[in-house]
Amino acid sequence: MVVALILLLVAIGSVLFHLLSPWWWTPIASNWGYIDDTISLTFWITGAVFVAVVAFMAYCVFRFHHKEGRKAAYEPENKRLEWWLTVGTAVGVAAMLAPGLVVWHQFVTVPADASQIEVMGQQWRWSYRLPGKDGKLGTSDVRNVSSDNPLGLNPGDAAGQDDVVIESGDLHLPIGKPIKVLLRSVDVLHNFYVPEFRAKMDMVPGAVTYFWFTPTRTGSFDVLCAELCGIAHAQMRSKVIVQEEGEYQAWLEQQQTFAELSGQRRTLKATYQVSGE
């Protein structure tokens, strides 16, 4: 029976594709291995159901396709069977949901020792901010955003003066330390997406959103925008570089603080004015 065979081949082919194809997720670089595990578990359960249903269907087509003189059985329902199937499904669903919720609980519970960093999105680039020596990020307001103050920090806020501002460079992070990523946007929705970290979250103008993770692998990782943000959505790129603590500190030393940056700009402006006179 051709139809039954093709149905069966669809099921088998899907499984073989899953097992043999080279296309799989990129190796993880954060602590969210549990998410990968939950996906794997879900693949196994759903894959088994898919194969079972399609194979059963193929068998029915093979065994009960129309032949001269065949008559269908008359069976309006079978309560016992239906209940068993319902209970079985509920168990399978619970087996996926329970670990999912446990991991979600971890995902939304930020550890107390997580250090904060800020990512800001705008059409169509990324900027970053790290707390300075005081370990605190200063307040900001979208109304303050200007070419002198790309992140819109409040000039009057003392906590913000030592914040490290990275306007169009890469973000560096130390390996092995939990990080709470605060997300802001000045214009439209964006989404800070690093496939290797697994975690992501939308950035909403007018609000600060967050997620947390711990980098577990050094290297350079692509940052993409995962929420449609206009024409150049696909070109909104940056890099995150995860380093050992020493290298990270060396990099951090070279970065400029908000106070330094605004001081420079004031100096620059003054220079222009002087030379213009």
Add this chain to the structure above:
Amino acid sequence: MVDVLSDTNTGITPAEVVDVELYHPKSWWTTYIFSQDAKVIAIQYALTAMAIGMVALVLSWLMRLQLGFPGTFSFIDPSQYLQFITMHGMIMVIYLLTALFLGGFGNYLIPLMVGARDMVFPYVNMLSYWIYLLAVVVLVATFFVPGGPTGAGWTLYPPQAILSGTPGGNEWGIILMLASLILFIIGFTMGGLNYVVTVLQARTRGMTLMRMPLTVWGIFTATVMALLAFPALFVAAVMMLLDRALGTSFFMPTLQEMGQLMKYGGGSPLLFQHLFWFFGHPEVYIVALPAFGIVSDLISTHARKNIFGYRMMVWAIVAIGALSFVVWAHHMYVSGMHPQFGFFFATTTLIIAIPTAIKVYNWVLTLWRGDIHLTVPMLFALAFIVTFVNGGLTGLFLGNVVVDVPLSDTMFVVAHFHMVMGVAPIMVVFGAIYHWYPKITGRMLNDGLGKFHFWVTFLGAYAVFFPMHYVGLQGMPRRYHDIGETSFIPASAHDLNAFISVAALIVGAAQLVFVFNLAWSLFKGKEAGGNPWGATTLEWQTPQTPPAHGNWGKELPIVYRWAYDYSVPGAPRDFVPQNEPPGGFAVQGARA
């Protein structure tokens, strides 16, 4: 308690059935153009939906050309790409699937299947179609206005939807899109009132709810849901239109665009997302439930066996309809909403999998010990099960909040929803057209062309969307016209993308065979007779084929049995029409 009525009740004369006064058209215009006959309106709806659907199909070709062979087609630029995906999605979900299932199949099948002469408010029904047509015209007009159609994605998320960084955002595209949606909703509400009240009030004698075919159950429940859910889109569209046109700030926070501080302030982008998905999630089931209903009837008829577990099927439809209103925020797990919502919505979402799974089991159990005729409608029904199970199961990934985090906004999502609410319902649409075309036109569709169409469409669509999951799993985001250089997507993935594109082009081209078949069979198809499939439901028992104005002859049919008396032991034929009075045989072997 089982209430078995004896044969003694059958001596009732049909004259006692209350009949309704019917509007009679007087001219050619009122018969075929401004018709109030639900059957004509159904065909108008279906043809309009399929015509606009062809536009969306062409758009999907263009998208796939770009994705499969980035950089090759210089006439597709990034902003056009965004316009293509937006219009493709919007047309397919709303203007094709919703309109076709409810406006098309609903209009044609509800009155016939429940034994009514027409919808209860025929004039309003006519208006419904013309407003729908107007909505489609406004939609098409966006292709020709300065700036072109909106490229905000079919979800139209603010703020970007109405800003200049998005195609059509600060021009006419978004305004006309929102206006078209508002018109669509008004038109749909008019039609929807008809479908609901017709099922409630115009069922013929003996047609109890539990004797209704599942097709009617599916369309009825979907319509009730649509009536309650579409207002959410309406509210969102009106508010966004005001934000765009009058400068209000419902959804617009204080923001800087391209270095300019905008005059907006104080709005909430998340509010739009809540409203949109409060409509958007039920919308999935508004498309799916009619498909569930129709496919149940196709399987039962062509397997010559009663649908297994009819009662469970009805309860599941009602349960899914109710539950689908409390799962909307599973589209918003990474939107920045309060994380605690994740627990609630993941739980409700996975619970809805249970009644859905029951439906799947009952479809395949209907095949068990059946007498399966592998007709074209049956083939499409089988393909529906395969693709729906596949797409439904990937829904368990995306509904399970933490699993959704890495997968959201990737091609995995695109693959999932195309499989579950694109391919699967379209399979049912095709199956249903092959099934009911003989009733609508009096002629059969060509079987050879139909089988060719089926195999190319089913295997092709599966080849498009199954591998696409793995493209998404690798981390390829959706709505990218070109992924460009990345460290995490291997070169081989581009070959896979090219393969998907080629498959998509072939599937699209195969639809021309279908269109040709529709036209050719209208004149050259085999004469069908009144009931070519040997089906039990009322629409196959009309005195004329195609059914005449008023559907039934002088007297309305009386219903004596449920819709699934196939292969009843002791019956002379392998089906007993619903309006056949109890004869000399007894129902045996039925399990209580």
Add this chain to the structure above:
Amino acid sequence: MSAIVLFLAVVAVIAGWWLSQQRLASKPWLETGVIDDARGASSLPPAKIGLGVFLAVVGSLFALFVSAYTMRMELVDWRSLPVPKLLWFNTAVLIVSSGALQWARAAVGRDDGEGVLIGLLAGGASALVFLIGQLLAWQQLDAAGYLPAANPANAFFYLITATHALHVVGGLVALGRTTVKAWRGAEPAQLRLGVELCTMYWHFLLLVWLVLLALLTGWADDFVAICRQLLT
């Protein structure tokens, strides 16, 4: 979104009650023969059911507006605008309008043709006064500088009152048709359905208005606060 969920819960209870009358647990394959539905010749006319369903749709629409309003209101920077005193007069007029239609409906019952006409005219006229009053209230706000684009609370006020007024206008069209029929001397019995439908619609819009008024004046704040406490 609690308002719309609450509204839909009420709809679900009504639907559930109706479904519970439909013998959904029966086994239809065992029941061959004629079953006369509970829904017989004595049941309601389709137009009434149709209006009922339509009111559910309109109710859903307003519940969504209320939801959106309360969701926005929760944010810290919410500044609601002062509600013009005129709204209280308008509310009274709308109550009178509903009362007049109720009276027309009673007149139909008494077979009092003249009474029906008076009731319809009074109802229509007072609804018109309500609409003019709403316009004047808008003008007052506008003159006081509360423009729709200035603040989300203002925008919500204009949008919600406008949507309600549009529904009243739609009702006036239907009422106008019934009134013309009555003017031309139709028998009360012929007017019964039209008058009943108009009355039902008017009462519904009055109810909606009272809810909206409570919301816009801030009376509902306490209620919302209580609800939120119950939910969290």
